[in-house]
Amino acid sequence: MSGKLPLEGIRICDFTCVWAGQSATMYLADLGADCIKVENPYVWNPATRAAAPVLPAPVAAVLPPWMAGHPNGDPGPRPWNNSPAFIHVIRNKRSFTVDSRRPEGLAIVKRLIAVSDVLAENLARGTLEKLGLDDAVIRAVRPDIVILHLPAYGRTGAYVEGRGYGAHIDGVAGSTILRGYRDSAPGTNVQTFAGDFFVGMHGAVATLAALRHRRRTGRGQVVELAQAECSASMFPQAALDGAWNGRAAGSLGNRSSEGFAPNGVFAARGDEQWLALSCRSDAEWAALVDFLGRPAWAAAPALAMAEGRRAAEDAIEAELAAWIAPRDRDELFRDLQEAGVTAGPVLSARDAAEDPHARQSAAWRRLDATADYPATEFPAPPFTFSHSDVGLRTPPALFGEHNEYVYRELLGVSDEEYARLAADGHIATTYAPEVLGR
């Protein structure tokens, strides 16, 4: 590898929070941008570094694992450095702290902006403006900067004051109404966050495009990505059926919106062993019928074509459920695939971590232990380049880990000034006592 990274030399002043924003800058950091996460020891950003700044083990234990499955079940004194929910989106980045609400802190932020190529943010509407950092100020400091805003519903229009996390934005984007059990009202739907990383990916794409334009013309620009609008692109078929045909689709459960039949998730032998199965074509159905040993119900000519199978979907699903129930999920998966039928086990987090193919191919890299977590296999960028090392290069930035780098190397702060800023609480590696309730 030549070691040359696509975004070498590009610096990001990163005000993003939660998943949507933090994933956008993560993909850019993966591609080699020097991403500087701007953190404030006096302000706790919800759902950005951990579920809460103080998280006793018994509280963590009743929160969902994805949110609070900290090392050995104990978040310890610095949950923000070992949260499974969030530290993975801080990989390949640097962290520095400053209280940007105070004039001398704001001055530091502006010095960072002056040496940045991109400023990214998805803070609640008005937050940056309140700090005194509207677009005009930012562009006065750095005229050719690319500014990436990721508001929930846009920066204009009647919904600007709408507040929400991924689950709420998914609701408006049309995701929530399209999922769930066919026999249940949407009220039984549990929260998912399908849009968060999708939004982050688009934030990265738009920024990459804007950076290219800047390289060719010297001009920066402002990118506005309304999360709900972007997330709607996950469901173009449903959206267009609404626009073109006036149809308001509900959930198909596990049936296919592409017309595949059968298409479902079935219980296999054992506890919580589920198998997804799709016949994506008449040929795959024929292969399945052969695999089943050509029983009379399956060999019926009416089922040879997808249309006939869709008409008999309930019956087919019942037959398949009975056939799959006593069989081993993983054997069936391999055997069906070898026979030419699309199937896949529903992998729990544990199954996924132990899956033989994933262990070999997934972009996981072992991180060394820190004071906050043990050595761990860690998610890396899901793309590989033959010449550029776009992988996991540096572990998730600990809170304030790169203060020395940012203040001294990047901004050229003197020893005297550094000492003063540290004494005034700008430079820290932990949150202020008021945030920690101490």
Next chain:
Amino acid sequence: MALSSEEWGAAADGGGVSAAALDGVTVLDLTAHIAGPYATKLLADLGARVIKIERPGGDSARALGPWLHDEPGPERSGSWQFLNTNKQSIVLDLKTPAGREVLERLLPRVDIAVVGHTPAVAERLRTTPEALREVADVNVLSLTNFGWSGPYRDYALSETALYAMGGEMFSHGLAGREPLKLGGVASLIQCGAMAAIAALGAVHATEVHGIAQRVDVSLFDVQLNSIDRRSSAILAWRFSGRVNARPEAAGPSTAGGLAGVFPCADGYVELTASAGPYWRRFAEMIGHPEFGAPPWTDPAWLATPEARAEIDVVLYPWLLERTRAQIWAAARGVHAILAPLFTATDLYGDPVFHERGLWEQVEHETLGAFPLLGRPYLLSETPWAVRRAAPRLGQDTTAILAELGYDRVSIDELLRTGAAA
């Protein structure tokens, strides 16, 4: 060859103010169906020239609905129209030597080829990254199901199987029932977006460092390593030995407060009112600020069935007497964490999204005008735009062959033999 670099808009032309961000980038698109075409759509909509090679008979997405005014037809497919805006279509039979030669003439002229062939197909058609990079030193992005090695290398995926294996299906749904997929084909489209990032990264590396390279993205890996709570759930398992599972019931999943989908007069809303400021805003929203005072400030009280019962008798009537629009307006007024569940017709009928320009009116040569779900982002200097509707099957075959230096006679021969169409 007959082409000047201007005609091809070579990437290295430098200088000049361009109307589109990716002006001058040329992409050879060897993808079909959904994931790959979404990646190249993102590039095309930002101004890249995307030359899509369709197999004889056309991309399988042309056979997918919804249909314009419910009337089927290969140009009337909503899947096709959405996923292929701003692209050109050339139909080639890559199994024929003459079709192959067209591919080999195209390759040196592009900045990146995006290839969605499975390893088996790519080996048969000689479209593996190695084979294509032997023809020309250009970027080749390979988008596969499971990568190029490992036990599942040659396995097939559907959107459902992909989400089952790669995504966080296991925890979606209710305990005691089967896990659930997402709506539509979301997991495939998510993977397309990731491939677009990788493609643009490669283009940057070429333009800045002069390197062209092979880029690999697999659908399985994209789901495993990013989307929704998947990375978190896997990391949580490694850290704590806890497995993210389907809950017993929908509703508040955290210690205290409300979270989940609630019914109202004309549909449903998604509400999060966890202990703290969100709870106080919620109390204000329903016009009962007293719920923001003790004992309601205590998360432990909020978690009790008694508290829930007391809230429910106030909350449900309040919700059921109001429409989603009224409730959302009330929520926005106090910054409560709430949003309506929109259907497709809600999304299309919504005046605010229309005013913001979410829906794009597209002019199609034969179908007339129709609305299309539009831009995912607004760029102030280089606007996203549908400059051209999705191409008709083989719409650009002849023009592209001519650009490549084929004369009339050889073009006719390609068409006559079916190497092109």
